[in-house]
Amino acid sequence: MAKNTLSSRFRKLDIDEFDENKFVDDHDEAVDNQGPDGAEIDNLIRQGDMMTAFHIALRNPPVITKNPAIKERALAIVLRVLTSFKSSDIEPAVKSLDRSGVDLLMKYIYRGFEKPSDNSSAILLQWHEKAFAVGGLGSIVRVLTARKTV
Amino acid sequence: MSLYSFGLEPLSCHAWNKDRTQIAVSPNSSVVIIYEKKGNEWAKIHELTEHSGRITGIDWAPDSNRIVTCASDRNAYVWTLKDKVWKPTLVLVRINRAATFVKWSPLENKFALGSGARLISVCYFEKENDWWLSKHIKKSIRSTVMCLDWHPNNILLAAGSSDFHCRIFSAYIKEIEDKPGPTAWGAKMPFGEMLLETKDCGGWVHSVSFSPSGDHLAWVAHNSSISVADATQGKEMTQLTTDRLPLVSVLYVSPTEMVAAGHDCCPFQFSYKGPGSLKFVKKLDIPKQTSRGSMSAMQHFRNLDKKATDDESNELGCLHQNSITQLCIVSGTKAHVDKYSSVGLDGAMVLWDFKVLPTYTTYTKGCGHPVK
Numbered sequence: 287m288a289k290n291t292l293s294s295r296f297r298k299l300d301i302d303e304f305d306e307n308k309f310v311d312d313h314d315e316a317v318d319n320q321g322p323d324g325a326e327i328d329n330l331i332r333q334g335d336m337m338t339a340f341h342i343a344l345r346n347p348p349v350i351t352k353n354p355a356i357k358e359r360a361l362a363i364v365l366r367v368l369t370s371f372k373s374s375d376i377e378p379a380v381k382s383l384d385r386s387g388v389d390l391l392m393k394y395i396y397r398g399f400e401k402p403s404d405n406s407s408a409i410l411l412q413w414h415e416k417a418f419a420v421g422g423l424g425s426i427v428r429v430l431t432a433r434k435t436v
Numbered sequence: 437m438s439l440y441s442f443g444l445e446p447l448s449c450h451a452w453n454k455d456r457t458q459i460a461v462s463p464n465s466s467v468v469i470i471y472e473k474k475g476n477e478w479a480k481i482h483e484l485t486e487h488s489g490r491i492t493g494i495d496w497a498p499d500s501n502r503i504v505t506c507a508s509d510r511n512a513y514v515w516t517l518k519d520k521v522w523k524p525t526l527v528l529v530r531i532n533r534a535a536t537f538v539k540w541s542p543l544e545n546k547f548a549l550g551s552g553a554r555l556i557s558v559c560y561f562e563k564e565n566d567w568w569l570s571k572h573i574k575k576s577i578r579s580t581v582m583c584l585d586w587h588p589n590n591i592l593l594a595a596g597s598s599d600f601h602c603r604i605f606s607a608y609i610k611e612i613e614d615k616p617g618p619t620a621w622g623a624k625m626p627f628g629e630m631l632l633e634t635k636d637c638g639g640w641v642h643s644v645s646f647s648p649s650g651d652h653l654a655w656v657a658h659n660s661s662i663s664v665a666d667a668t669q670g671k672e673m674t675q676l677t678t679d680r681l682p683l684v685s686v687l688y689v690s691p692t693e694m695v696a697a698g699h700d701c702c703p704f705q706f707s708y709k710g711p712g713s714l715k716f717v718k719k720l721d722i723p724k725q726t727s728r729g730s731m732s733a734m735q736h737f738r739n740l741d742k743k744a745t746d747d748e749s750n751e752l753g754c755l756h757q758n759s760i761t762q763l764c765i766v767s768g769t770k771a772h773v774d775k776y777s778s779v780g781l782d783g784a785m786v787l788w789d790f791k792v793l794p795t796y797t798t799y800t801k802g803c804g805h806p807v808k
Contacts, residue, residue, distance in 0.1 A: 307554075309578055309599065312636055385677060422679025424660035431639040431659040433600075 311433060319346035321360030331370055340379050343367040347390055349434040357436060364394045364436075369409050380416040388421040389428050393436045396429050439755050439786045440478055442471070446781035448491060449762050454498035456766055460484075461779065462491035468505055470522075486513050486524045493538035493549075500544045506535035512549055512559070514568060527568040529557040537583050543590045545612055550581030556595055558607040558627075573605050573628045583643045587650040588770075591616040591625055594653050596641025602655045602665070604632040620651045620667035632671055637663065642684040642698070647691060648771035652708065654694050656683040662696055664708045676706070676714040685763040689773035689790050695720065697760040697778055701752055703788060720788065723753040758782035 287294055302308060322343045330339035343364045348356045371379065383391060395417060398410045417425065445463035452459055459478070460470045466487045471478035489509030496503050503522065506512040510531050513524040529535065533552035540547045546560040549570075556573040579599035586593055586607075593607040606625035608616060622631040632653070639658030646653055653665045660682045663675040683698035697703040702721035708714045731739075731746070739746045751757060758781035766775040766787060779785045 389677070420679075423681050424677060424679040427658070427660045427682055428638070428677065433636070433638075 319348055319350075321346055321348045321356055322363050324359070324363050327363055327367060331367065336367070336371055336375060337379060337382070339367050340371070341382075344383070344387060344390055344394075347393075347436050349436060360436065361394065361397050365398050365406065368394070368398065368413055369406050371409065371413075373409070373412055376412055376416050380413075380420055383420075385421075388417055389425050390436070392417050392421055392425045393429050393432065396426075397436060437755065437786060437788045439784050441782075441784045442469075442478070443783045445783050446758070447761065447779035447783055447785065449494045450764060450777070450779045450785065451494040451496035451503065452498075452764060452766060452777070453496055454501065459785070460494050460496055460503060461785070462494060462505075463783070464490065466490055466507060466509070468494055468503070482522055484513075484515060484522055484524070487511060489534065492534065492536050495538050495540050495547065497540040497544040502540075502544070504538050504540060504547050506538040506549055508534035510534060510551075512538060512557075514547075525568065527559050527570065529559060529570050530572070531555065531557060533580075536580060539584045539586060541586045541590050541607075542588055543613075545590075546607070546609060548584045548586070548593050548595075548607060550584050550595060552580040554579060554581070556581055556584065556593065556605065556607075558593070558609065560609050560612050562611070571609065571627060573607065575605075575628055575630055576601075576603065576633060582641060583655075585644045585646050585653075587619070587621075587646050588648070589616055589619060589650060592619065592621060592631065592646075592650070594644045594646060594655075596644045596655050596657075598640040600636045600639060600641070600657070602632075602634045602637060602641045602644055602653070602663075603630055604653065605630055621671075632665060632667075634663070634665060634673055637661070637675075639682070642682070643686045643696075645686050645688045645694065646770075647688050648769065649691065652688075654686050654688060654706075654708065656686045656696050656698070658682045662686065662694075662706055662714065664714055666711055669711045672711045674708070674711055674714045676716065678704075678716065680704075685760060685778075687763045687765065687773075687776060688770050689765075689768075689776065690792055691771060693717070693792060695763060695776060695788075695790065697763055699759040701756040701759055701780065702754040703760070703763065703778060720790075721754040755786050756780040756782055756784060 327339050348360050395414050448462050448464050450461045458472045460468050462468050468484040470482040472481045487507040489507040491507045493506045503515040512527040512529050515522040515524050531551040531553040535549050535551045537550040549557040554577045557570040559568050559570040562569050579597055581595050581597050583596040591608045594604050596602045606629040608625050608627050637657040641655050641657050644655040651667045656662050661675050661677045665673045681699035683696040686696040688694045692709055694706050695703050705717040705720055707717050736746050760778045760780040762779050764777050765773050766777050768774040773790050777787050
C-alpha cells in the first residue's frame with residue numbers, strides 16, 4: 287500500500303512499458319496471412335478429402351498478426367482438421383510435409399495442447415508422436431523459441 | 437580422441453597456451469585455474485583469483501603469452517606472466533553490466549569484450565599512460581552480446597547477440613594500426629561501422645565463426661539452427677534447421693567444413709559449399725560399445741519390471757555426459773584443423789581429431805585400390 291493514500295493501485299502499473307530500453311520486435315511490413323478458409327475446409331472434410339483439407343489448413347498461418355481473434359479462428363480450423371483424421375492416416379500426412387511444414391504443425395499441436403477438450407488430447411498425442419519422428423527435438427525447440435507464433 | 441576430467445564442476449570456458457602444454461579453465465566460479473600437462477595427467481600450477489564474479493570468458497594470446505579474462509563482475513583483467521606468477525592488470529571497460537565473452541584479435545594488439553550492457557568494448561593498450569583503454573560499439577545492438585569472432589584482417593569483428601541478430605562491425609583503432617584494405621564485406625571501415633546485420637535468426641545467437649579466408653560467417657542460434665552468410669555472394673544467408681537440441685558453439689575447421697556442438701553433448705560436422713548448400717555431414721562422436729556382461733533371464737525381467745527397460749547403463753552414448761559449452765582449436769590453423777577441444781557442463785575436456793576425408797579423383801576398376 288502506498289503510505290499516504292493506502293492505495294495499491296500502483297501495483298497494476300506495468301513498469302516494463304515505461305522502460306526506454308525496452309526491446310521491441312522488428313516491424314515486419316508484410317501484410318500478414320489471414321489463416322485458412324473455414325468454408326473450404328468444411329467442404330473438404332464433408333467430402334472426406336482429409337489430405338487436401340490438411341494442406342489447406344496449414345497454408346497462410348497468421349504468424350505475424352497480433353490480433354488474437356484471427357489466431358483463434360485459424361487454430362480452431364486446424365484443430366478441427368487434425369481431430370477429424372483417422373489414426374492410420376496421420377503418418378502419411380506428416381510425411382507429405384516439408385521441414386517448415388512440420389515445424390508449423392508442431393506449433394499448432396502445442397497450441398492445441400493448451401486447451402484440451404474431450405477427445406482432442408488423444409489424437410493430438412498421436413499427431414505429436416508422428417511429427418516428432420520427422421521433426422525431432424529441433425522442431426519442439428523451435429516451438430519454444432519462435433517469436434512469431436500461431 | 438581423449439577425455440580428461442577436471443572435476444565435477446561445469447567448465448564455463450577454456451583457453452590453451454601456445455604449445456598446448458597448459459590449459460586455463462574456469463570451473464563455473466570466479467577463479468581461473470591453469471593446468472599443465474604432466475605425462476598423461478594434468479597438474480594444477482596456477483590459480484588466478486582477482487575476479488569477484490563468475491568468469492564468463494578466457495582467452496590466451498599465443499604469441500604475447502597474455503591471458504585476458506572477463507566475468508560477471510563487469511571487469512576484465514589482462515594477465516602477464518612475471519617471475520612465474522600471473523599478474524593482473526585491470527582493463528577500463530566501462531560497462532555497467534556483466535561481461536559475457538572476450539577474444540584477442542589475430543595480431544594480439546587488442547581484444548574485444550561482449551557484455552550485457554548491449555555493447556562491445558574493444559580494448560587496446562595505451563603506452564603513454566600504461567593502461568588499457570576501451571572504445572565502445574553500440575550501434576544497433578539491442579540486447580546482450582553473447583559471442584564474438586575476429587576476421588583474419590584484425591579489423592572486422594562479428595558479434596552474435598540475444599536480440600536474434602548477428603552483425604559484423606569494424607573495430608579499426610587508428611591509434612594502433614594502419615588503415616585496412618577493402619574486404620568482401622565492405623570497403624569503408626571506420627570504427628563502429630556495421631557492415632552486416634542479419635535478419636531475425638529465430639533465436640539467440642550463441643556462437644559465431646569466420647571462415648579461414650574471412651569471406652563466410654557461420655553462426656548457431658537457439659532455435660536449433662546453423663546459418664552461414666556469404667560475402668562473395670552478395671552477403672546471402674543460408675540457414676539449416678536441425679532436428680536436434682540447440683548448438684552453442686561453432687568452429688570452422690577447414691574452408692568448407694565446420695564443427696558445432698551444444699546441448700546434444702557431442703560435436704557435429706556441417707559443410708557449406710555455396711548459397712543454399714549448407715548440409716549436415718555427420719555426428720563426430722563414436723558411441724561407446726557398451727560391454728554388457730551376460731545378464732540372467734531373471735535379471736532381465738526384473739529390470740523390465742522395475743525400470744521398464746533392460747538397459748543397465750545410465751550414461752549417454754557419447755564422451756561428454758552433459759552439454760558442451762565451448763569448442764577451441766588445438767592444433768592446426770582454421771584452414772586446416774587437426775585437433776580441437778571441447779569442454780562441457782560435466783567438467784570434462786575432450787580432445788578430438790578432425791580428419792577431412794581425402795577425395796579420390798579417379799578410380800580404376802578392377803585393380804582394387806583407388807588412384808588419386
